[in-house]
Amino acid sequence: MSTLAFDGRVREVPGVAGYRVAAHAELGSTNSAALAAAGEGDPGNLWIVAGRQTSGRGRRARPWVSEPGNLYASLLTIDPVPPARIGQFPLVAALALADAVDTMTGSYGLIRLKWPNDLLVDGAKISGILLEATMLADGRRAVVCGFGLNLSHHPELPDYKAANLAGLGFPVGPERAFEALAASVAQHMARWREAPFSQTLDDWRRRAVGIGAPIRVRLEDRELNGIFSGLDPDGRLVLETGDTRQTIAAGDVFFDGAALGTSAPGQPAG
Incomplete structure (x- = not known):
């Protein structure tokens, strides 16, 4: 069947x-x-x-x-x-x-x-x-x-x-x-x-794509720029911005083309 x-x-x-x-x-x-x-x-x-x-x-x-x-x-x-x-x-x-x-x-x-x-x-x-x-x-x-x-x-x-x-x-x-x-x-x-x-x-x-690369994270009320340094033990994104590190539970992430393994500069990831 x-x-x-x-x-x-x-x-x-x-x-x-x-x-x-x-x-x-x-x-x-x-x-x-x-x-x-x-x-x-x-x-x-x-x-x-x-x-x-x-x-x-x-x-x-x-x-x-x-x-x-x-x-x-x-x-x-x-x-x-x-x-x-x-x-x-x-x-x-x-x-x-x-x-x-x-x-x-x-x-x-x-x-x-x-x-x-x-x-x-x-x-x-x-x-x-x-x-x-x-x-x-x-x-x-x-x-x-x-x-x-x-x-x-x-x-x-x-x-x-x-x-x-x-x-x-x-x-x-x-x-x-x-x-x-x-x-x-x-x-x-x-x-x-x-x-x-x-x-x-x-x-x-x-x-994964983009770990260690510069990213832009779009939240509901603002955007953040920094380095995608990895994941915390619960899978939240860890963002390095200057001397600070913060964890993000939800957001839209954008990389450049190099981070995605493509040749299209500025291509958003989703």
Whole structure:
């Protein structure tokens, strides 16, 4: 039976114990549908997949282009880890997606990671990851991680370079992409819960771009310039500005072309 039947029915994910999936031909937003399922009492470990989104969104409510042919999938979890560790989730998700892309393309090491959770190929962004959380009536926390992966097309936007796997020479369909993602996420979620987070950080750093390079960090109320000196033990960005060091939990990071391994000066990273 097909992993993604696109009929809205909830099924077990083949080969991934403890996870279920409901695939829809079209949804407004897979994240919104996953949050709605949590509000209706779903126990979690539920994937919501859409062939197309009509109201997809990225960080800070930016629109996310969601035409057919790409992968749009959101995972609902309930209290995946203690609240103090939720901030580590973006790095776990990015590493899981990077490993999944290696698997689905058979090209290991293709992906580089830009803090906290952007996937790059030759400096071009190929994905988006959006985490959202809400408290349920019984006091539990529902956390949804949405993945958008450019398989067959990508947006042409003025503020950053984007690409898709087919255009890079790796034709992959949504079903194959979801199978690889579901297996990889299950593996990384288990390690996140059971092993020291330092293992995830070490793997993330091996794929990282820009460590040691000058960066610009755009926060909600200001921008900061400094050196990306590394990550703290919880995966927050450490920025050196003059004689001071500060940790940043969330923000938009921009590198120059050299830091990304590209020749485009001033190219923002995402």
